[in-house]
Amino acid sequence: MSDVSNKNMKMTPQRIAIMKYLDGNTAHPSAADIYVALQEQFPTMSLATVYNTMETLKQQRVVVELSIDPGKKRFDPNTQPHHHLICIKCKTVLDIFVDFPLPLSDRETGGFQILGNRVDFYGICKTCGDTPREMIQTNR
Amino acid sequence: MSDVSNKNMKMTPQRIAIMKYLDGNTAHPSAADIYVALQEQFPTMSLATVYNTMETLKQQRVVVELSIDPGKKRFDPNTQPHHHLICIKCKTVLDIFVDFPLPLSDRETGGFQILGNRVDFYGICKTCGDTPREMIQTNR
DNA sequence: TACTTGACAAGAACGTTTCTTAGATAATAT
DNA sequence: ATATTATCTAAGAAACGTTCTTGTCAAGTA
Structure with a gap:
């Protein structure tokens, strides 16, 4: 997963930042976790972008969605x-x-x-x- | 579970109805499922009552809460x-x-x-x- | 009877997720 | 180079699911 590139999806700064944040991350963050962690780097990025990106990464099988936490999706970069x-x-x-x-x-x-x-x-x-x-x- | 009685909680008509609905139910219903199923019988019962009752039943270990469905709690009467x-x-x-x-x-x-x-x-x-x-x- | 406790309905509030819109950006074709 | 097309983004609205708050009522107790 440490290779931040993919032919099947357009790599934007936001997506690269999200993938870098996830790389090696074993904390199984939620969308909100990712959002606040990247707030400093991308103050204008919206939660919706995080959700969209996670949906894309899920479809590309870069991350796995966990339903461990009731009422909250968490993501695992370890596939x-x-x-x-x-x-x-x-x-x-x-x-x-x-x-x-x-x-x-x-x-x-x-x-x-x-x-x-x-x-x-x-x-x-x-x-x-x-x-x-x-x-x-x-x-x- | 088919015994609809409990010394540790007050048995009200709403609670009895919910427990009867759950008894033998293998569909793992959500709070909303239970709510709509009992609408006809208890048109005035609110969703909050279902949530409160499920919380109580959970604490009494009459049901188990499942986090199978992302973004939705489902309940299993089989403990x-x-x-x-x-x-x-x-x-x-x-x-x-x-x-x-x-x-x-x-x-x-x-x-x-x-x-x-x-x-x-x-x-x-x-x-x-x-x-x-x-x-x-x-x-x- | 007065007091306490628990349960209820109703709706507000909250957190999470999805949808919609419009504008920006990149890839492709002309 | 320019036009076309598709994709991505931010922003906010909206939709869910769930929890909290308030006032009311009924049951049990002193």
């Missing part, structure tokens, strides 16, 4: 299949690159054509587990 | 651990009751205290696979 550890307190999402065998028989799928899977583990992250409740700052 | 088959076309969600071993080493979790997991399979359901594109009606 390799991997799973997530989600902290139910601070909503931090960590990547895990373990491949689990998930066999399903035809009887279980019942004509359903399976294209992919997603495994989410939820629990308490190290920070939230170690830190007294009143000191935890939820990111989102 | 037994199970996984989901999600059709990416019509958003139908089917339950599967298979238990997969999902071992994670301490190195992989890195201090993360795991409380549960969720496995979502996504693909094309039988109906959407069999039916020509222009005839498919997306439920949501």
Whole structure:
């Protein structure tokens, strides 16, 4: 993903900035996160542009959209299949690159054509587990 | 769940109706789904009441909130651990009751205290696979 | 009876996402 | 070089889904 170029989409300064911001980013940012992060660099860029760009990047399979957070889309620049550890307190999402065998028989799928899977583990992250409740700052 | 009574919460006609509607319901309805389904029976009930009730039922562990649908919460009256088959076309969600071993080493979790997991399979359901594109009606 | 508590409807408010419009920019063809 | 076309952008409006606030009512308690 570190190559910021693509023949299938027009590369504009805004898109390049968004892709650079996402490159190597493991925080699974939302559209609003991306928007505020690039505010300084592009004070005139609107949220709609972020959404449009993310939609384009999604279609180009440069990012994956996550529905981990209720009421908020978050994006993952890592398009390799991997799973997530989600902290139910601070909503931090960590990547895990373990491949689990998930066999399903035809009887279980019942004509359903399976294209992919997603495994989410939820629990308490190290920070939230170690830190007294009143000191935890939820990111989102 | 078929027992519509609970000592920890006041049972009102609205709540009883919502619980009855959810009982055995495998469609994973959203708040709006529940609201419109009960419109005829309770024309004066507001959407806020549905949300309040679902929050209460969630805390009583009568339902589980799903973040399967981006931008929409859906609820599952089946609180037994199970996984989901999600059709990416019509958003139908089917339950599967298979238990997969999902071992994670301490190195992989890195201090993360795991409380549960969720496995979502996504693909094309039988109906959407069999039916020509222009005839498919997306439920949501 | 008075007091307290919880639930309700109604609508306002909020956050997220999509849509619409008009103007700017780049690619292609003339 | 100029015209044409398509694409991208900002800006704001609009549409959702969800939460919050307010006033009202009913049930339970002292």
